[in-house]
Every structure is written in C-alpha cells, then in structure tokens.
Amino acid sequence: MSIDTNKPYKVPAEYEAKNKDFVPKMKASSKVIVILSGILIIAAFVGLIVAAIIGIPKIIESVSGGNSEPETSQESNQA
Numbered sequence: 001m002s003i004d005t006n007k008p009y010k011v012p013a014e015y016e017a018k019n020k021d022f023v024p025k026m027k028a029s030s031k032v033i034v035i036l037s038g039i040l041i042i043a044a045f046v047g048l049i050v051a052a053i054i055g056i057p058k059i060i061e062s063v064s065g066g067n068s069e070p071e072t073s074q075e076s077n078q079a
Helices: 028-064
Strands: none
C-alpha cells in the first residue's frame, strides 16, 4: 500500500461539518464577563507597575543604609 503525498487530504464524509456556514456567537453575559475580566487584568497590571514605582526606591534606600543610625538611647540598650 503506497501513500501519495502529493494529493491533498480529503476528510471522510462522516467527519465533515454539518453546518459549514455556522458562526458561533457569544451571549451578552459572556461578553460582559470577558470585558470585566479584561478590565480587572489591566487594573492589576497598572497596580503592579505603580507599586513597583513606589516600592523599589524605598527598598533600595533601606538596603543601602539610608536610615541605619545606631540606637544610642539608654532604654533601647537594656536587655
């Protein structure tokens, strides 16, 4: 049995689509959910960017020793 690779594949009749012109449509509630989830994803991403803009300089300041003065008061040195 040889296979002709130059011939295009033909789908058997039992597997062909019954409604070839069918276009799936979304319900109105599905559209609302998709839009709201998109807005939620965008809001989370914007919040992440704002948090990074605000937080990264504070992290760098604390790591580099911006407020690393030794405690000299008598109350803080008591164990």
